[in-house]
Amino acid sequence: MQHGKLLLIDDDRLQAQIVRQQLNSFRSSVFEFEWASTYEEGLERLLSEEHTACLLDFQLGPRDGLALIREAREKECAVPIIFLTADSSPDIDIEAMNAGALDYLVKGEISPAMLERSLRYALKLSETLAELKRLATRDALTGLLNRREFNRLLAEESERSHRFGRPFSLVLLDIDRFKSINDRYGHPAGDSVLRETAERLQGLMRKVDRLARFGGEEIVALLVELDQEQAHDVAERMLEAIRSTPYAVEGQAAGISVTTSAGVAAMPGKISTAKELLSAADDALYRAKRGGRDRVESA
Missing domain, CATH: 3.40.50.2300 (Response regulator)
Structure with a gap:
Protein backbone atom coordinates (compact mmCIF):
# COMPACT_ATOMS: atom_id res chain seq x y z
CA MET A 1 0.00 0.00 0.00
CA THR A 137 24.29 14.63 -14.06
CA ARG A 138 26.14 12.23 -11.74
CA ASP A 139 29.37 10.30 -12.01
CA ALA A 140 28.57 6.59 -11.84
CA LEU A 141 31.55 5.64 -9.63
CA THR A 142 31.60 8.38 -6.99
CA GLY A 143 28.06 9.74 -7.10
CA LEU A 144 29.47 13.25 -7.46
CA LEU A 145 28.33 15.63 -10.18
CA ASN A 146 29.85 14.82 -13.55
CA ARG A 147 31.95 17.22 -15.57
CA ARG A 148 29.15 18.28 -17.91
CA GLU A 149 26.86 19.27 -15.03
CA PHE A 150 29.74 21.00 -13.26
CA ASN A 151 30.49 23.07 -16.36
CA ARG A 152 26.84 24.14 -16.50
CA LEU A 153 26.86 25.21 -12.85
CA LEU A 154 30.20 26.97 -13.29
CA ALA A 155 28.79 29.01 -16.18
CA GLU A 156 25.78 30.00 -14.07
CA GLU A 157 27.92 31.00 -11.09
CA SER A 158 30.30 32.94 -13.33
CA GLU A 159 27.35 34.89 -14.76
CA ARG A 160 26.04 35.60 -11.25
CA SER A 161 29.47 36.81 -10.16
CA HIS A 162 29.68 39.18 -13.13
CA ARG A 163 26.18 40.52 -12.57
CA PHE A 164 26.30 41.09 -8.82
CA GLY A 165 30.03 41.21 -8.08
CA ARG A 166 29.77 38.29 -5.65
CA PRO A 167 32.84 36.08 -5.08
CA PHE A 168 33.14 32.37 -5.62
CA SER A 169 36.08 30.00 -5.80
CA LEU A 170 37.24 26.72 -7.26
CA VAL A 171 39.34 24.11 -5.53
CA LEU A 172 40.80 21.59 -7.97
CA LEU A 173 42.16 18.47 -6.24
CA ASP A 174 44.20 15.57 -7.58
CA ILE A 175 44.97 12.35 -5.70
CA ASP A 176 48.74 12.06 -5.42
CA ARG A 177 50.40 9.13 -7.17
CA PHE A 178 47.07 7.55 -7.98
CA LYS A 179 48.55 5.36 -10.71
CA SER A 180 50.80 3.69 -8.15
CA ILE A 181 47.72 2.82 -6.06
CA ASN A 182 46.16 1.09 -9.06
CA ASP A 183 49.45 -0.63 -9.96
CA ARG A 184 50.17 -1.86 -6.44
CA TYR A 185 46.73 -2.72 -5.10
CA GLY A 186 44.64 -3.14 -8.25
CA HIS A 187 41.96 -1.07 -9.95
CA PRO A 188 39.18 -2.12 -7.50
CA ALA A 189 41.29 -0.56 -4.75
CA GLY A 190 41.71 2.58 -6.83
CA ASP A 191 37.94 2.77 -7.32
CA SER A 192 37.47 2.35 -3.57
CA VAL A 193 39.89 5.20 -2.88
CA LEU A 194 38.01 7.48 -5.28
CA ARG A 195 34.65 6.67 -3.69
CA GLU A 196 35.91 7.21 -0.15
CA THR A 197 37.68 10.44 -1.14
CA ALA A 198 34.37 11.72 -2.51
CA GLU A 199 32.60 10.79 0.74
CA ARG A 200 35.20 12.51 2.91
CA LEU A 201 35.09 15.69 0.85
CA GLN A 202 31.29 15.78 0.74
CA GLY A 203 31.31 15.84 4.52
CA LEU A 204 33.07 19.23 4.41
CA MET A 205 30.76 20.90 1.89
CA ARG A 206 27.97 23.33 2.70
CA LYS A 207 24.57 22.88 1.04
CA VAL A 208 25.34 25.67 -1.43
CA ASP A 209 28.68 24.19 -2.52
CA ARG A 210 29.07 21.78 -5.44
CA LEU A 211 31.49 18.87 -5.73
CA ALA A 212 32.21 17.10 -9.02
CA ARG A 213 34.48 14.46 -10.46
CA PHE A 214 36.39 16.47 -13.02
CA GLY A 215 38.14 13.53 -14.64
CA GLY A 216 40.26 10.55 -13.65
CA GLU A 217 41.46 11.17 -10.11
CA GLU A 218 40.62 14.90 -10.17
CA ILE A 219 37.79 16.34 -8.07
CA VAL A 220 36.66 19.96 -8.20
CA ALA A 221 34.74 21.98 -5.61
CA LEU A 222 32.73 25.11 -6.45
CA LEU A 223 32.53 27.24 -3.29
CA VAL A 224 29.86 29.93 -3.42
CA GLU A 225 30.42 33.31 -1.70
CA LEU A 226 33.99 32.46 -0.68
CA ASP A 227 36.99 34.52 -1.79
CA GLN A 228 40.37 33.00 -2.58
CA GLU A 229 41.75 33.24 0.96
CA GLN A 230 38.67 31.59 2.44
CA ALA A 231 38.74 28.88 -0.23
CA HIS A 232 42.42 28.23 0.52
CA ASP A 233 41.45 27.49 4.14
CA VAL A 234 38.72 25.10 2.95
CA ALA A 235 41.23 23.37 0.67
CA GLU A 236 43.60 22.85 3.60
CA ARG A 237 40.79 21.15 5.53
CA MET A 238 40.02 19.00 2.50
CA LEU A 239 43.61 17.80 2.29
CA GLU A 240 43.63 17.08 6.03
CA ALA A 241 40.46 15.00 5.71
CA ILE A 242 42.25 12.84 3.12
CA ARG A 243 45.59 12.40 4.88
CA SER A 244 44.31 12.06 8.44
CA THR A 245 43.00 8.48 8.27
CA PRO A 246 44.41 5.54 6.25
CA TYR A 247 42.08 4.09 3.61
CA ALA A 248 40.78 0.57 4.13
CA VAL A 249 41.82 -1.62 1.21
CA GLU A 250 41.00 -5.30 0.90
CA GLY A 251 44.04 -7.41 1.81
CA GLN A 252 45.81 -4.54 3.62
CA ALA A 253 45.23 -4.81 7.36
CA ALA A 254 46.81 -1.45 8.16
CA GLY A 255 45.16 0.44 5.30
CA ILE A 256 47.03 2.73 2.93
CA SER A 257 47.97 6.39 3.24
CA VAL A 258 46.54 8.73 0.61
CA THR A 259 47.29 12.39 -0.01
CA THR A 260 46.01 14.99 -2.42
CA SER A 261 47.24 18.24 -3.90
CA ALA A 262 45.03 21.25 -4.59
CA GLY A 263 44.93 24.45 -6.64
CA VAL A 264 42.67 27.35 -5.71
CA ALA A 265 41.38 30.24 -7.83
CA ALA A 266 38.58 32.79 -7.40
CA MET A 267 36.36 35.31 -9.16
CA PRO A 268 35.89 38.23 -9.56
CA GLY A 269 39.24 39.96 -9.90
CA LYS A 270 41.96 39.58 -12.50
CA ILE A 271 40.19 36.42 -13.64
CA SER A 272 37.10 37.32 -15.67
CA THR A 273 35.86 34.10 -17.33
CA ALA A 274 35.07 30.55 -16.27
CA LYS A 275 37.73 29.26 -18.67
CA GLU A 276 40.37 31.50 -17.09
CA LEU A 277 39.26 30.40 -13.62
CA LEU A 278 39.69 26.72 -14.46
CA SER A 279 43.06 27.40 -16.06
CA ALA A 280 44.25 29.35 -13.00
CA ALA A 281 43.17 26.57 -10.62
CA ASP A 282 44.89 24.00 -12.83
CA ASP A 283 48.13 26.04 -12.89
CA ALA A 284 48.02 26.33 -9.10
CA LEU A 285 47.48 22.57 -8.82
CA TYR A 286 50.50 21.98 -11.05
CA ARG A 287 52.62 24.16 -8.74
CA ALA A 288 51.39 22.15 -5.74
CA LYS A 289 52.49 18.94 -7.46
CA ARG A 290 55.90 20.34 -8.36
CA GLY A 291 56.30 21.75 -4.85
CA GLY A 292 56.18 18.31 -3.24
CA ARG A 293 52.50 17.25 -3.30
CA ASP A 294 50.10 17.09 -0.34
CA ARG A 295 49.82 20.87 -0.35
CA VAL A 296 47.61 23.76 -1.50
CA GLU A 297 48.64 26.49 -3.92
CA SER A 298 46.53 29.52 -4.86
CA ALA A 299 46.40 31.39 -8.15
Whole structure:
Protein backbone atom coordinates (compact mmCIF):
# COMPACT_ATOMS: atom_id res chain seq x y z
CA MET A 1 0.00 0.00 0.00
CA GLN A 2 1.25 3.45 -0.92
CA HIS A 3 1.61 6.07 1.82
CA GLY A 4 2.38 9.77 1.62
CA LYS A 5 1.45 13.37 2.36
CA LEU A 6 -0.64 15.27 -0.17
CA LEU A 7 -0.73 19.07 -0.44
CA LEU A 8 -3.73 20.76 -2.06
CA ILE A 9 -3.23 24.39 -3.13
CA ASP A 10 -6.68 25.76 -3.91
CA ASP A 11 -8.63 28.85 -2.77
CA ASP A 12 -11.93 26.91 -2.78
CA ARG A 13 -12.88 25.41 0.61
CA LEU A 14 -15.44 23.11 -1.01
CA GLN A 15 -12.76 21.63 -3.28
CA ALA A 16 -10.63 20.93 -0.21
CA GLN A 17 -13.52 19.03 1.37
CA ILE A 18 -14.08 17.04 -1.83
CA VAL A 19 -10.41 16.04 -2.09
CA ARG A 20 -10.32 15.03 1.58
CA GLN A 21 -13.36 12.78 1.07
CA GLN A 22 -11.87 11.26 -2.09
CA LEU A 23 -8.63 10.44 -0.30
CA ASN A 24 -10.63 8.53 2.31
CA SER A 25 -12.14 6.43 -0.52
CA PHE A 26 -8.81 5.26 -1.95
CA ARG A 27 -8.48 1.50 -2.20
CA SER A 28 -4.71 0.98 -2.15
CA SER A 29 -3.23 4.29 -0.99
CA VAL A 30 -3.22 6.27 2.27
CA PHE A 31 -2.40 9.99 2.08
CA GLU A 32 -2.18 12.49 4.90
CA PHE A 33 -3.95 15.64 3.70
CA GLU A 34 -2.86 19.28 3.94
CA TRP A 35 -4.58 22.32 2.42
CA ALA A 36 -3.18 25.75 1.51
CA SER A 37 -5.67 28.37 0.30
CA THR A 38 -3.35 31.06 -1.11
CA TYR A 39 -0.52 31.28 -3.63
CA GLU A 40 2.00 32.45 -1.02
CA GLU A 41 1.09 29.85 1.60
CA GLY A 42 0.99 27.10 -1.01
CA LEU A 43 4.41 27.96 -2.42
CA GLU A 44 5.95 28.10 1.05
CA ARG A 45 4.58 24.68 1.99
CA LEU A 46 5.49 23.19 -1.37
CA LEU A 47 9.10 24.37 -1.06
CA SER A 48 9.37 22.69 2.35
CA GLU A 49 9.70 19.40 0.38
CA GLU A 50 7.63 17.66 3.08
CA HIS A 51 4.99 16.40 0.66
CA THR A 52 4.81 13.31 -1.51
CA ALA A 53 2.69 15.07 -4.14
CA CYS A 54 0.75 18.28 -4.78
CA LEU A 55 -2.64 19.07 -6.33
CA LEU A 56 -2.56 22.62 -7.67
CA ASP A 57 -5.53 24.74 -8.80
CA PHE A 58 -5.26 26.89 -11.93
CA GLN A 59 -6.98 29.94 -10.39
CA LEU A 60 -5.50 31.25 -7.12
CA GLY A 61 -7.12 34.63 -6.63
CA PRO A 62 -5.32 37.25 -8.73
CA ARG A 63 -2.50 34.80 -9.56
CA ASP A 64 -2.49 31.41 -11.26
CA GLY A 65 -1.08 27.97 -10.69
CA LEU A 66 1.11 28.07 -13.80
CA ALA A 67 3.20 30.85 -12.27
CA LEU A 68 3.44 28.90 -9.02
CA ILE A 69 4.70 25.78 -10.84
CA ARG A 70 7.36 27.81 -12.65
CA GLU A 71 8.48 29.52 -9.45
CA ALA A 72 8.69 26.18 -7.61
CA ARG A 73 10.69 24.57 -10.41
CA GLU A 74 13.07 27.56 -10.56
CA LYS A 75 13.76 26.91 -6.88
CA GLU A 76 14.47 23.24 -7.75
CA CYS A 77 11.39 21.87 -6.02
CA ALA A 78 11.07 18.20 -6.98
CA VAL A 79 7.60 17.46 -5.56
CA PRO A 80 5.39 15.99 -8.33
CA ILE A 81 2.51 18.36 -9.18
CA ILE A 82 -0.90 17.48 -10.63
CA PHE A 83 -2.74 20.43 -12.16
CA LEU A 84 -6.45 21.03 -11.43
CA THR A 85 -8.73 23.27 -13.49
CA ALA A 86 -12.39 23.79 -14.31
CA ASP A 87 -11.39 24.40 -17.94
CA SER A 88 -10.98 21.37 -20.19
CA SER A 89 -9.16 23.38 -22.87
CA PRO A 90 -6.22 21.43 -24.38
CA ASP A 91 -4.21 24.68 -24.38
CA ILE A 92 -4.18 24.74 -20.57
CA ASP A 93 -3.23 21.06 -20.56
CA ILE A 94 -0.18 21.82 -22.71
CA GLU A 95 0.73 24.91 -20.70
CA ALA A 96 0.57 22.95 -17.44
CA MET A 97 2.82 20.19 -18.77
CA ASN A 98 5.29 22.68 -20.22
CA ALA A 99 5.44 24.47 -16.87
CA GLY A 100 6.34 21.22 -15.10
CA ALA A 101 3.10 19.51 -14.04
CA LEU A 102 3.11 15.72 -14.38
CA ASP A 103 -0.62 15.25 -14.89
CA TYR A 104 -3.80 17.25 -15.48
CA LEU A 105 -7.31 16.76 -14.07
CA VAL A 106 -10.57 18.61 -14.77
CA LYS A 107 -12.61 19.53 -11.70
CA GLY A 108 -16.11 18.06 -11.69
CA GLU A 109 -14.89 14.99 -13.59
CA ILE A 110 -12.61 13.60 -10.88
CA SER A 111 -13.56 10.36 -9.17
CA PRO A 112 -11.63 8.78 -6.26
CA ALA A 113 -10.32 6.08 -8.61
CA MET A 114 -9.21 8.67 -11.16
CA LEU A 115 -7.43 10.75 -8.51
CA GLU A 116 -5.72 7.69 -7.04
CA ARG A 117 -4.56 6.62 -10.51
CA SER A 118 -3.28 10.10 -11.27
CA LEU A 119 -1.30 10.25 -8.05
CA ARG A 120 0.17 6.80 -8.65
CA TYR A 121 1.14 7.77 -12.21
CA ALA A 122 2.68 11.11 -11.16
CA LEU A 123 4.75 9.52 -8.39
CA LYS A 124 6.06 6.80 -10.70
CA LEU A 125 6.88 9.30 -13.44
CA SER A 126 8.60 11.56 -10.91
CA GLU A 127 10.81 8.67 -9.76
CA THR A 128 11.71 7.86 -13.36
CA LEU A 129 12.56 11.47 -14.21
CA ALA A 130 14.66 11.80 -11.03
CA GLU A 131 16.63 8.68 -11.95
CA LEU A 132 17.18 9.92 -15.50
CA LYS A 133 18.41 13.25 -14.13
CA ARG A 134 20.74 11.45 -11.74
CA LEU A 135 22.19 9.37 -14.55
CA ALA A 136 22.64 12.47 -16.72
CA THR A 137 24.29 14.63 -14.06
CA ARG A 138 26.14 12.23 -11.74
CA ASP A 139 29.37 10.30 -12.01
CA ALA A 140 28.57 6.59 -11.84
CA LEU A 141 31.55 5.64 -9.63
CA THR A 142 31.60 8.38 -6.99
CA GLY A 143 28.06 9.74 -7.10
CA LEU A 144 29.47 13.25 -7.46
CA LEU A 145 28.33 15.63 -10.18
CA ASN A 146 29.85 14.82 -13.55
CA ARG A 147 31.95 17.22 -15.57
CA ARG A 148 29.15 18.28 -17.91
CA GLU A 149 26.86 19.27 -15.03
CA PHE A 150 29.74 21.00 -13.26
CA ASN A 151 30.49 23.07 -16.36
CA ARG A 152 26.84 24.14 -16.50
CA LEU A 153 26.86 25.21 -12.85
CA LEU A 154 30.20 26.97 -13.29
CA ALA A 155 28.79 29.01 -16.18
CA GLU A 156 25.78 30.00 -14.07
CA GLU A 157 27.92 31.00 -11.09
CA SER A 158 30.30 32.94 -13.33
CA GLU A 159 27.35 34.89 -14.76
CA ARG A 160 26.04 35.60 -11.25
CA SER A 161 29.47 36.81 -10.16
CA HIS A 162 29.68 39.18 -13.13
CA ARG A 163 26.18 40.52 -12.57
CA PHE A 164 26.30 41.09 -8.82
CA GLY A 165 30.03 41.21 -8.08
CA ARG A 166 29.77 38.29 -5.65
CA PRO A 167 32.84 36.08 -5.08
CA PHE A 168 33.14 32.37 -5.62
CA SER A 169 36.08 30.00 -5.80
CA LEU A 170 37.24 26.72 -7.26
CA VAL A 171 39.34 24.11 -5.53
CA LEU A 172 40.80 21.59 -7.97
CA LEU A 173 42.16 18.47 -6.24
CA ASP A 174 44.20 15.57 -7.58
CA ILE A 175 44.97 12.35 -5.70
CA ASP A 176 48.74 12.06 -5.42
CA ARG A 177 50.40 9.13 -7.17
CA PHE A 178 47.07 7.55 -7.98
CA LYS A 179 48.55 5.36 -10.71
CA SER A 180 50.80 3.69 -8.15
CA ILE A 181 47.72 2.82 -6.06
CA ASN A 182 46.16 1.09 -9.06
CA ASP A 183 49.45 -0.63 -9.96
CA ARG A 184 50.17 -1.86 -6.44
CA TYR A 185 46.73 -2.72 -5.10
CA GLY A 186 44.64 -3.14 -8.25
CA HIS A 187 41.96 -1.07 -9.95
CA PRO A 188 39.18 -2.12 -7.50
CA ALA A 189 41.29 -0.56 -4.75
CA GLY A 190 41.71 2.58 -6.83
CA ASP A 191 37.94 2.77 -7.32
CA SER A 192 37.47 2.35 -3.57
CA VAL A 193 39.89 5.20 -2.88
CA LEU A 194 38.01 7.48 -5.28
CA ARG A 195 34.65 6.67 -3.69
CA GLU A 196 35.91 7.21 -0.15
CA THR A 197 37.68 10.44 -1.14
CA ALA A 198 34.37 11.72 -2.51
CA GLU A 199 32.60 10.79 0.74
CA ARG A 200 35.20 12.51 2.91
CA LEU A 201 35.09 15.69 0.85
CA GLN A 202 31.29 15.78 0.74
CA GLY A 203 31.31 15.84 4.52
CA LEU A 204 33.07 19.23 4.41
CA MET A 205 30.76 20.90 1.89
CA ARG A 206 27.97 23.33 2.70
CA LYS A 207 24.57 22.88 1.04
CA VAL A 208 25.34 25.67 -1.43
CA ASP A 209 28.68 24.19 -2.52
CA ARG A 210 29.07 21.78 -5.44
CA LEU A 211 31.49 18.87 -5.73
CA ALA A 212 32.21 17.10 -9.02
CA ARG A 213 34.48 14.46 -10.46
CA PHE A 214 36.39 16.47 -13.02
CA GLY A 215 38.14 13.53 -14.64
CA GLY A 216 40.26 10.55 -13.65
CA GLU A 217 41.46 11.17 -10.11
CA GLU A 218 40.62 14.90 -10.17
CA ILE A 219 37.79 16.34 -8.07
CA VAL A 220 36.66 19.96 -8.20
CA ALA A 221 34.74 21.98 -5.61
CA LEU A 222 32.73 25.11 -6.45
CA LEU A 223 32.53 27.24 -3.29
CA VAL A 224 29.86 29.93 -3.42
CA GLU A 225 30.42 33.31 -1.70
CA LEU A 226 33.99 32.46 -0.68
CA ASP A 227 36.99 34.52 -1.79
CA GLN A 228 40.37 33.00 -2.58
CA GLU A 229 41.75 33.24 0.96
CA GLN A 230 38.67 31.59 2.44
CA ALA A 231 38.74 28.88 -0.23
CA HIS A 232 42.42 28.23 0.52
CA ASP A 233 41.45 27.49 4.14
CA VAL A 234 38.72 25.10 2.95
CA ALA A 235 41.23 23.37 0.67
CA GLU A 236 43.60 22.85 3.60
CA ARG A 237 40.79 21.15 5.53
CA MET A 238 40.02 19.00 2.50
CA LEU A 239 43.61 17.80 2.29
CA GLU A 240 43.63 17.08 6.03
CA ALA A 241 40.46 15.00 5.71
CA ILE A 242 42.25 12.84 3.12
CA ARG A 243 45.59 12.40 4.88
CA SER A 244 44.31 12.06 8.44
CA THR A 245 43.00 8.48 8.27
CA PRO A 246 44.41 5.54 6.25
CA TYR A 247 42.08 4.09 3.61
CA ALA A 248 40.78 0.57 4.13
CA VAL A 249 41.82 -1.62 1.21
CA GLU A 250 41.00 -5.30 0.90
CA GLY A 251 44.04 -7.41 1.81
CA GLN A 252 45.81 -4.54 3.62
CA ALA A 253 45.23 -4.81 7.36
CA ALA A 254 46.81 -1.45 8.16
CA GLY A 255 45.16 0.44 5.30
CA ILE A 256 47.03 2.73 2.93
CA SER A 257 47.97 6.39 3.24
CA VAL A 258 46.54 8.73 0.61
CA THR A 259 47.29 12.39 -0.01
CA THR A 260 46.01 14.99 -2.42
CA SER A 261 47.24 18.24 -3.90
CA ALA A 262 45.03 21.25 -4.59
CA GLY A 263 44.93 24.45 -6.64
CA VAL A 264 42.67 27.35 -5.71
CA ALA A 265 41.38 30.24 -7.83
CA ALA A 266 38.58 32.79 -7.40
CA MET A 267 36.36 35.31 -9.16
CA PRO A 268 35.89 38.23 -9.56
CA GLY A 269 39.24 39.96 -9.90
CA LYS A 270 41.96 39.58 -12.50
CA ILE A 271 40.19 36.42 -13.64
CA SER A 272 37.10 37.32 -15.67
CA THR A 273 35.86 34.10 -17.33
CA ALA A 274 35.07 30.55 -16.27
CA LYS A 275 37.73 29.26 -18.67
CA GLU A 276 40.37 31.50 -17.09
CA LEU A 277 39.26 30.40 -13.62
CA LEU A 278 39.69 26.72 -14.46
CA SER A 279 43.06 27.40 -16.06
CA ALA A 280 44.25 29.35 -13.00
CA ALA A 281 43.17 26.57 -10.62
CA ASP A 282 44.89 24.00 -12.83
CA ASP A 283 48.13 26.04 -12.89
CA ALA A 284 48.02 26.33 -9.10
CA LEU A 285 47.48 22.57 -8.82
CA TYR A 286 50.50 21.98 -11.05
CA ARG A 287 52.62 24.16 -8.74
CA ALA A 288 51.39 22.15 -5.74
CA LYS A 289 52.49 18.94 -7.46
CA ARG A 290 55.90 20.34 -8.36
CA GLY A 291 56.30 21.75 -4.85
CA GLY A 292 56.18 18.31 -3.24
CA ARG A 293 52.50 17.25 -3.30
CA ASP A 294 50.10 17.09 -0.34
CA ARG A 295 49.82 20.87 -0.35
CA VAL A 296 47.61 23.76 -1.50
CA GLU A 297 48.64 26.49 -3.92
CA SER A 298 46.53 29.52 -4.86
CA ALA A 299 46.40 31.39 -8.15
